[in-house]
Amino acid sequence: MNRFAALFNALDQSTKTTAKVAALAEYFADAPEPDRVWTIAMFSGRRPKRAVTTTRLREWAAERAGIPLWLFEESYPIVGDLAETIALVLPPPTRQTDHSLSHWINALRGLAETDDEARKAFVLDAWDQLPDTQRFLFNKLITGGFRVGISQKLMTRALARATDRDEAELAHRLMGNWQPESITWHQLIEADDRQADAARPYPFYLAYGLDDAPEDLGPPEDWQAEWKWDGIRGQLILRGGQHFVWSRGEELMTDRFPELARALDFLPDGTVLDGELLAWGDGVPQSFNALQKRIGRKTVPKKLLSEAPVILYAYDLLEDGGADIRALPLSERRARLEALTADLPPEAPVKLSPRIAFDDWAQLHAIRATARDAQAEGLMLKRAASPYLAGRKKGDWWKWKLDPLTIDAVMIYAQSGAGRRANLFTDFTFAVWNGNDLVPFTKAYSGLTDAEFRKITAWVKKNTLQRFGPVRQVTPHHVFEIAFEGIQASPRHKSGVALRFPRMSRWRQDKRVQEANTLDDLNEMLRIYG
Amino acid sequence: MADPLLTFTEQGIYCPRGDFYIDPWRPVDRALITHGHADHARWGMGHYLATDLAAPVMRHRLGDISLETVRYGEPRDIGGVTVSFHPAGHVPGSAQIRVEHGGAVWVASGDYKVVDDGLSTPFEPVACDHFITESTFGLPVFRWKPQAEVAADLNAWWAACADAGQTAVLGAYALGKAQRLLSMLDPAIGPILCHTAIENTNAILRDQGLRLHDTVPATADVDPKAHPRALLMAPPSATDSKWAAKFGARQTGFASGWMALRGIRRRRAQDRGFVISDHADWTGLLWAIEQTGAENIYVTHGYTEIFTRYLNSAGWNAQVIPTQFGSEEEDAA
Numbered sequence: 001m002n003r004f005a006a007l008f009n010a011l012d013q014s015t016k017t018t019a020k021v022a023a024l025a026e027y028f029a030d031a032p033e034p035d036r037v038w039t040i041a042m043f044s045g046r047r048p049k050r051a052v053t054t055t056r057l058r059e060w061a062a063e064r065a066g067i068p069l070w071l072f073e074e075s076y077p078i079v080g081d082l083a084e085t086i087a088l089v090l091p092p093p094t095r096q097t098d099h100s101l102s103h104w105i106n107a108l109r110g111l112a113e114t115d116d117e118a119r120k121a122f123v124l125d126a127w128d129q130l131p132d133t134q135r136f137l138f139n140k141l142i143t144g145g146f147r148v149g150i151s152q153k154l155m156t157r158a159l160a161r162a163t164d165r166d167e168a169e170l171a172h173r174l175m176g177n178w179q180p181e182s183i184t185w186h187q188l189i190e191a192d193d194r195q196a197d198a199a200r201p202y203p204f205y206l207a208y209g210l211d212d213a214p215e216d217l218g219p220p221e222d223w224q225a226e227w228k229w230d231g232i233r234g235q236l237i238l239r240g241g242q243h244f245v246w247s248r249g250e251e252l253m254t255d256r257f258p259e260l261a262r263a264l265d266f267l268p269d270g271t272v273l274d275g276e277l278l279a280w281g282d283g284v285p286q287s288f289n290a291l292q293k294r295i296g297r298k299t300v301p302k303k304l305l306s307e308a309p310v311i312l313y314a315y316d317l318l319e320d321g322g323a324d325i326r327a328l329p330l331s332e333r334r335a336r337l338e339a340l341t342a343d344l345p346p347e348a349p350v351k352l353s354p355r356i357a358f359d360d361w362a363q364l365h366a367i368r369a370t371a372r373d374a375q376a377e378g379l380m381l382k383r384a385a386s387p388y389l390a391g392r393k394k395g396d397w398w399k400w401k402l403d404p405l406t407i408d409a410v411m412i413y414a415q416s417g418a419g420r421r422a423n424l425f426t427d428f429t430f431a432v433w434n435g436n437d438l439v440p441f442t443k444a445y446s447g448l449t450d451a452e453f454r455k456i457t458a459w460v461k462k463n464t465l466q467r468f469g470p471v472r473q474v475t476p477h478h479v480f481e482i483a484f485e486g487i488q489a490s491p492r493h494k495s496g497v498a499l500r501f502p503r504m505s506r507w508r509q510d511k512r513v514q515e516a517n518t519l520d521d522l523n524e525m526l527r528i529y530g
Numbered sequence: 531m532a533d534p535l536l537t538f539t540e541q542g543i544y545c546p547r548g549d550f551y552i553d554p555w556r557p558v559d560r561a562l563i564t565h566g567h568a569d570h571a572r573w574g575m576g577h578y579l580a581t582d583l584a585a586p587v588m589r590h591r592l593g594d595i596s597l598e599t600v601r602y603g604e605p606r607d608i609g610g611v612t613v614s615f616h617p618a619g620h621v622p623g624s625a626q627i628r629v630e631h632g633g634a635v636w637v638a639s640g641d642y643k644v645v646d647d648g649l650s651t652p653f654e655p656v657a658c659d660h661f662i663t664e665s666t667f668g669l670p671v672f673r674w675k676p677q678a679e680v681a682a683d684l685n686a687w688w689a690a691c692a693d694a695g696q697t698a699v700l701g702a703y704a705l706g707k708a709q710r711l712l713s714m715l716d717p718a719i720g721p722i723l724c725h726t727a728i729e730n731t732n733a734i735l736r737d738q739g740l741r742l743h744d745t746v747p748a749t750a751d752v753d754p755k756a757h758p759r760a761l762l763m764a765p766p767s768a769t770d771s772k773w774a775a776k777f778g779a780r781q782t783g784f785a786s787g788w789m790a791l792r793g794i795r796r797r798r799a800q801d802r803g804f805v806i807s808d809h810a811d812w813t814g815l816l817w818a819i820e821q822t823g824a825e826n827i828y829v830t831h832g833y834t835e836i837f838t839r840y841l842n843s844a845g846w847n848a849q850v851i852p853t854q855f856g857s858e859e860e861d862a863a
Contacts, residue, residue: 012792013802067670068843074836075669080793088671088790149796422793450797467835 024158033185041180051111080422083139176200203390207397227376270322275314326388404483441495447504548611564640565624583623619653621706655821665832681714692759720759
């Protein structure tokens with residue numbers, strides 16, 4: 001695994017994108033082909049089926065290190081990564097070998113057929129022959145979750161450089177449910193046969209947030225406006241008499257949304273739609289809260305199907321009559337989409353997300369201000385002449401979201417983060433006043449700079465009132481402005497509300513703890529925006 | 531039972547019988563100082579007592595102070611209490627302080643490491659009944675590699691930077707860590723430039739007779755072009771400064787025990803992290819405690835709760851002592 005470890009170190013040790021892409025490109029040009037396929041798989045979030053539970057791994061590591069299990073468990077949150085904690089506590093290897101990445105992966109896959117004792121013997125033996133990085137990577141093969149600052153986009157760029165192929169075409173090849181166990185480098189990257197996989201989605205085109213006023217985008221007539229829906233971005237594929245639903249995170253969600261099977265009754269084969277999966281009721285989109293009940297469920301009980309039926313609110317057409325039409329201008333794709341959906345009956349699980357007509361930017365500003373009434377997060381602006389690109393690209397698609405809601409809250413609990421944020425207190429629980437009591441209502445993890453996190457970490461260490469495992473109760477002292485996208489009633493929370501996308505927007509060091517908002521303020525927001 | 535010889539107060543570690551403090555963090559009349567780092571040798575004490583090797587740096591940092599010195603192992607009587615200073619191996623001149631009265635022996639070890647860095651007087655275990663230990667790296671995930679192995683990595687990195695026409699910028703704390711790294715560097719690769727804060731400390735230690743590689747002071751008017759293949763050593767706060775920027779294309783490295791953790795390495799966004807610390811690792815802490823033969827262990831700055839729990843489970847009588855040491859946070863270690 002030395003070659004893979006060298007790649008990993010090169011990626012991990014550099015903070016520069018160009019150096020990372022160069023290291024990856026070199027690897028894709030000279031590593032053994034099966035190793036390349038597995039590398040692509042792992043860096044895009046796929047991993048071999050877990051052969052050993054993490055509970056067992058912890059026990060074995062503690063045993064081999066000669067430390068009590070509780071001490072291992074206390075060390076883990078400080079390191080912030082299980083695979084790394086194990087690699088660090090183990091004694092140094094007694095011998096060194098250099099098997100390939102695929103060798104180890106295949107050996108791990110073989111463990112599925114064996115019993116606990118054989119697995120333990122195998123894992124201990126592996127630990128005993130792998131030095132630092134290799135040992136850490138071996139553990140990662142089991143636990144998953146490689147984070148090396150390599151996005152799908154950078155990996156695709158490196159592949160394009162190594163193979164001299166088009167980046168967008170490669171991005172499309174890497175989509176879908178290919179299996180690293182069975183696919184070869186040739187089939188994945190080089191083969192001409194592209195029709196084999198009916199389920200393969202197109203790469204999603206992603207928008208950037210609009211920082212400036214839309215006036216800077218040029219004449220309004222060049223632009224199409226739509227609501228920005230608060231659902232799940234999805235791609236619906238109708239091919240070969242089958243349907244497939246993909247999330248933006250490349251997860252196949254077909255079984256979770258059985259309602260969409262009926263799309264085959266209303267739309268022709270060879271159709272691929274981009275849109276938003278939304279709960280639908282009373283002829284309008286429902287809040288994200290209604291959809292939330294469906295997330296994370298592999299199968300859906302009948303009751304839920306009728307309570308929160310899901311539709312695809314379609315806003316783009318990527319494949320028409322079996323032909324890839326992504327290169328056509330949006331105006332043309334939109335015209336075809338409108339034609340295709342013109343006669344859909346109300347019971348069809350696909351509906352057309354409307355365009356928003358506007359004459360000038362001033363009018364659009366006014367429309368955007370009403371987004372919450374439409375259950376939308378804001379507006380999307382898309383250039384009428386734009387092709388459907390792959391990945392996040394600047395210039396043609398913009399999301400123009402509403403300003404978030406904000407509330408000033410008191411930090412009452414702190415917990416340290418993981419990975420890059422290990423050993424820093426980054427995960428906080430916030431409360432608002434209810435009389436003289438502080439009622440917790442949300443957690444937030446993001447929004448502060450590293451320097452601010454360091455400062456608050458030093459403070460937490462000196463102001464801990466009580467410890468509950470990794471969680472520390474702290475003196476109520478610091479006030480933070482919490483920004484969020486929406487608010488819902490929630491009987492599961494003590495405060496009675498649940499926030500959408502809460503984060504720390506400002507550390508209000510100018511505010512005293514008494515000046516934080518109250519539960520009444522929160523309930524008022526629930527009344528207005530809930 | 532007699533009153534304890536050392537107590538733990540708001541001001542720091544205090545000996546009521548001898549009426550003196552060890553590394554106090556608030557102004558007191560009489561302070562015994564283990565070493566010159568800022569969180570141990572603070573400003574404002576009436577009288578200081580430290581080793582002769584620690585004195586010059588303390589004078590440099592604290593100015594005109596009332597400072598008496600002792601040699602390692604030389605006993606002193608303070609109010610009927612016998613005190614002596616013993617090598618702690620942390621940085622040049624650093625000491626553990628032994629306090630004895632009526633047959634009871636306490637040792638306050640300050641900061642220490644147990645491996646010989648070739649520069650500081652090596653750590654010597656001191657037998658005692660009560661041992662006050664730090665726990666900066668008191669977790670089993672911290673285990674240092676031999677210094678020679680890290681030195682090889684460090685020099686390979688410097689040589690690669692030099693071959694690529696880049697300046698290697700190495701962040702290091704001015705007292706101790708910088709000189710230790712200096713001793714690990716191979717001057718055959720290129721010139722070694724030092725930030726003024728480090729160069730000043732180098733000069734003091736050279737005056738005391740420490741042999742350090744030749745260095746070039748990187749003052750404001752230094753011409754980077756005149757020093758190709760250079761390694762530039764600077765305090766951590768200066769490695770990303772405008773001052774460092776004038777050295778053109780460069781890579782930054784940082785040397786600290788904290789670099790053992792990938793999360794911290796990535797957070798600092800340095801090109802390279804070298805795991806080298808002036809504190810004892812897990813194995814070193816346990817070895818040192820074992821060597822003292824002490825039954826009562828007082829655990830200060832670091833992973834105090836976890837380390838104390840472990841010591842108690844392994845048969846010691848250990849307790850956590852609240853502390854204000856370690857304010858230099860991740861930089862110094």
